[in-house]
Amino acid sequence: MNGAESLLGTLVDSGVEVCFTNPGTSEMHFVAALDEVEGIRCVLCLFEGVLSGAAAGYAAMARKPASTLLHLGPGLGNALANIHNAKKGDLPMVNIVGDHATYHLEYDAPLTSDIEGIAGTVSHWVHSSKSPEDIGVDAAEAVLQAGRGQVATLILPADVSWGDNPNGCAPGVSLPAPATVPDSRVDEAVSLLRSGKPCMLMIGGREIDSEQGLMLSRIGKACGARTCTETFPARVARGAGTAVIDRLPYLTEMAVDHVKEIENLILIGAKAPVSFFAYPNLPSAIAPQGCNEFTLATVNEDIDQVLEALLEKLDAVDVEPDVHPLTLPDLPTGDLDVMACGASIAHLLPENAVVVDEGITSSIGCFPLTITAQPHDWLNLTGGAIGWGLPAAVGAALGAPDRKIVCLEGDGSAMYTIQSLWTMARENLNVTIVIFNNRKYSILELEFARTGARGGTPGPKAASTLDVGTPDMDFVALAAGMGVDATRATTAEEFNEQFEAAMQSTGPCLIDAMVPTFLS
């Protein structure tokens, strides 16, 4: 058994079932091993940013890591933005990065680069295997590290891959359970919640499931605390039957206003909220000065445990949660805009769908309108690096193969990783993409206005850098070029018809929704 085979075998024995690949010469022995080891599904992506985003989306849905296979430093660089997103979302990921043979590095060949240096910027754990005998153990350790909600990057030199490994595979590992929270911390939270001061319970992290939301609602009602989710938790259950919980607003001004009365902010799997960006005359921290930010549970601690303990200690067991009813907006008619798209999607969204949201400003209709739609999961962009949505939809479809994936995409953000469409076609993934084709980087028009430069109106050069409509992009043609069926919607009626048909289909399809920007 060579090193590559023992690596793959150890991954499989540790429950890693999918490998998103874009190999090169230094990975050819790993590629050969794919046919020697049973139990791993190999998914080719045409660009590495697709495969790292797919791994992030897979992890969010499957609750375990996929592996990636990347070609040297440049392949890792191409994957970096979506690895960053996974890292910021505390999502598990195992990256395998091929390298030159160990003895070849000193020759500084054209593709030699500082892989450890690149990997270190976006990984919790980086390790370069030293010999074929080590690689099985190294792979098991990578899965363990990933299992802590981390990005683990294992560098696989070509000679480690092709060399003989008499040790064979290492024993498979299980993902670690979340860590127990000490009672003392729960007690401190209880005393804060009973202090009589204004409190907020903020929940976040990898996943906020429906049960957790309901528990949080009951706890909040029992003790009079407000409840809130992070702005962008990686995954959150929403829709009819889920608890009524606010979301911390994205815009700094609104977020600051949202928490301005709070004196105790209790964080459950959430980080202390901060402004996405800095602005002159706005604070970096969202909570008011003097607010006590108390971490009840970190993202890797047992959130069910602390919620159950709070339910008990705050006598909330018999409190009824506030729950969203099933209320569908009417199907829209007439002009198509982002609110009409939102109403249509909310009306037609099937039960148990997964919404992948990279609609940026254009999700402004869909997000509020779906809160009383059929129950669904919503995946957010956790690290702010654009180009995550289409890849995440690839991964979500593989991580939850029985569910309909609805991907909301801006036209600008779609173009970072448009190659995702090809993998959707190849794997016949159950993904419906809505492109909000507004021919602008609308979020940047808003941000430009906030600078106050030129009275908030861009000059001609600045305007040109915010305009993705010269020439207009034709996403129907782009989809066709990669084997995905697509249609264009210019009225609400067309959108309704196309989205309804998409909900009936099981393969990939794309709707190019021609909408004005939300600012207009």
Add this chain to the structure above:
Amino acid sequence: MNGAESLLGTLVDSGVEVCFTNPGTSEMHFVAALDEVEGIRCVLCLFEGVLSGAAAGYAAMARKPASTLLHLGPGLGNALANIHNAKKGDLPMVNIVGDHATYHLEYDAPLTSDIEGIAGTVSHWVHSSKSPEDIGVDAAEAVLQAGRGQVATLILPADVSWGDNPNGCAPGVSLPAPATVPDSRVDEAVSLLRSGKPCMLMIGGREIDSEQGLMLSRIGKACGARTCTETFPARVARGAGTAVIDRLPYLTEMAVDHVKEIENLILIGAKAPVSFFAYPNLPSAIAPQGCNEFTLATVNEDIDQVLEALLEKLDAVDVEPDVHPLTLPDLPTGDLDVMACGASIAHLLPENAVVVDEGITSSIGCFPLTITAQPHDWLNLTGGAIGWGLPAAVGAALGAPDRKIVCLEGDGSAMYTIQSLWTMARENLNVTIVIFNNRKYSILELEFARTGARGGTPGPKAASTLDVGTPDMDFVALAAGMGVDATRATTAEEFNEQFEAAMQSTGPCLIDAMVPTFLS
């Protein structure tokens, strides 16, 4: 004047005329400054890998740096592969990477990342500006550093960008001249060349112009030394009237064979040749053991000076160089394959064209057949990171606006940075793209065979990772989706007609050339 304006003004005063941009929120003040400062052309790209590749192509043609504008660590990550290529090609590049405001970093916002760490892996020089008063001087230093054939990355915190700079712009700088080579080194080369031992003169680096090639040929003939270029110099003059000089072969076995008799290898702007990848049972160094590798001039030293000195000292001034005649292959007929494409391109290539070659295995016809075509420049992929060709064509067209750019692209490699087409359409660039659509990662089929695994024939999973033809990509549709005119060629006659028409046009167009792989 704010920091961003003094940065831009200093760049312009230092001869930087183009800025390839993909901005985000933290760069909005820089974007606003674009309309306050005269003299810089701002070119929007839809993905950062396009703009870094464009900057590399621009530098190769314009012989000076462009600047890029990148959004935080993920934007830099997206650009990394083509920055790597520029770095390996010793091409000048000034990257401006926006960052959060200095005081915001401690809050670890979602888009906070280790920008210096990422930049350090692909830059010769990295600096983060500390205040608006510094940014002009920092920008001038970045241009100076880039002018040494280096990648300079300047990190621009948002508060440095928006803050007031009473110092205004820094004085513009000029690019440094190449360093003089000491006579002693030239004398040592002369004595090696006169030693009677088998010698080879290997030239490489940023650019091998026609005059340099002719001088090298005369020198070689005068002293009986063989002459050769690196495998992938960034830019080389070729075609009728240029000197007959070998190219070091790409395949390790062939390269080793090419130099196996050589005892003195004299390097002029070239690096000591090494195998692109390591293989079991093949050496990493190309030159035979015991061969004396003598660096006569590094890439940043004065290559004209050493060639002129050698001409004198070796009595080669009156030696006639060996020169390629103008010999055009007949236009091909019948089935379309990579040799037919090569013959057609060689027949029709206009004088002074620039060929950007990322055809990978499919350039096997075009490269040899164009050597007696009309004189042209040929740009090579210097760092081996795929996804350079289309972006480099964008940059080459802006760096040499009076010349026809012909971009040879593999179908697989085209998909890494296909977003380039949109910028070509937007800027109406004089680029003709030939996509060799063979539905395979052909180079990897070859590399798989070289592993010897399974007798050299991939199993079903391995084969699937080398196959980009399920589904087939339709580059005519992809081009249409981004506003570029495109046609499909399935016979030699169709290719001839389409390529001839493309040579008459002045805007971007694409030919989707349906060819078998070179292996078939």
